[in-house]
Amino acid sequence: MDVAVLEIGGSHVTAAVVAPGTWDVTEVDRADLESQAAAEVVVGQLADTARKLPLANGLAIALPGPFDFVTGVAWYRGQGKFDQLYGFNLGAALGEELGIDRLLFMNDAEAFAVGEWTAGEVRGAARCVGVTIGTGIGTAFLADGQVVREGDTVPPGGELYKTSYAGKPLEDSISARAILRRYAGTTGAEAPGVKEIADRARAGDTAAQQVLTACFTDLADALRPWLERFGVTHTVLGGSISGAFDLVASALDFPASATKDTEHSALIGAAAHYLRTCR
Known part of the structure; x- marks a missing residue:
C-alpha cells in the first residue's frame, strides 16, 4: 500500500505519498509552518497540509526531537521552534483534527538513515x-x-x-x-x-x-x-x-x-518504518 507521509521541519512541512517497492515519492505539497505559533495554530497548519493526502491507511510523520515518538507528546524548549508545544500531545490533537487514529511518529534523523538504507547510499x-x-x-x-x-x-x-x-x-x-x-x-x-x-x-x-x-x-x-x-x-x-x-x-x-536525495530520504524512511510497524 502507498504510505502518506508528513515531514515536519522548523519552517515548513512536506506532504508526500511514498510507493513501497519502487520507493517513488510523489510530493503533494510543501507549506510554510509557523513553528513558534500557538499549539492550535501549528496543529491547524499541519492538518491542512495532511488533508491533501490519502489518509485511509493512516499517516507517518517524521519530525525532530525532543519528542516522545511513542506517545506523541512534544518536549521542545529553547530550540527556536515549537516552544508552544512543550508538554503538548501533538499525536492526539492531530489525530482528532484529521479523524484518524493511526499515526506513527519517527525521529527525522532516524527516518533519513532508514531511507538511505532502504533506497540510498547505504542500501x-x-x-x-x-x-x-x-x-x-x-x-x-x-x-x-x-x-x-x-x-x-x-x-x-x-x-x-x-x-x-x-x-x-x-x-x-x-x-x-x-x-x-x-x-x-x-x-x-x-x-x-x-x-x-x-x-x-x-x-x-x-x-x-x-x-x-x-x-x-x-x-x-x-x-x-x-x-x-x-x-x-x-x-x-x-x-x-x-x-x-x-x-x-x-x-x-x-x-x-x-546523500544524493536530500529532499526525499526521510520521507522514504518514515514510510518504510510505517510499513514495518503498522502492517
Whole structure:
C-alpha cells in the first residue's frame, strides 16, 4: 500500500505519498509552518497540509526531537521552534483534527538513515550510520536497517549530539552555528550561511576551506570511536550541509558519502518504518 507521509521541519512541512517497492515519492505539497505559533495554530497548519493526502491507511510523520515518538507528546524548549508545544500531545490533537487514529511518529534523523538504507547510499548495509547536520547534528545507527539506541556500542540514545568534544557539547564544534562562529572568529567577518562559506571555499577562499575542514575533522574525531565500536562499514551524510561534502570529504578518514536525495530520504524512511510497524 502507498504510505502518506508528513515531514515536519522548523519552517515548513512536506506532504508526500511514498510507493513501497519502487520507493517513488510523489510530493503533494510543501507549506510554510509557523513553528513558534500557538499549539492550535501549528496543529491547524499541519492538518491542512495532511488533508491533501490519502489518509485511509493512516499517516507517518517524521519530525525532530525532543519528542516522545511513542506517545506523541512534544518536549521542545529553547530550540527556536515549537516552544508552544512543550508538554503538548501533538499525536492526539492531530489525530482528532484529521479523524484518524493511526499515526506513527519517527525521529527525522532516524527516518533519513532508514531511507538511505532502504533506497540510498547505504542500501542493505549490515552496519551503517546516518548523520544529518543543520542547526544541530542528528545521528542514527542501523543494524540491518533497524535503529539501535541502546547499549555501549552507540552514544546515549544513539544520538551523538548528547556527547561532548574537547570539553564542550559536540554541537559547539560541528553544526551550522559552529561553522558560522568559527568562520567569524577566523576571518573577523560574518557569513550569512554555511552555503556562502562553501561557495567562498570553492572560489578559492582558503580561510573558508580551513574552517570547513576543521569542523568536519572535529566530527570525524568525535564519530570515529563509535564507528569502530558499532562496526560501521559506511557513513552517509545528510542535512543542509551535505551539499558541501566535496569540500570536506578529505577530513573524514572512513568510508563516507553524501546523500544524493536530500529532499526525499526521510520521507522514504518514515514510510518504510510505517510499513514495518503498522502492517
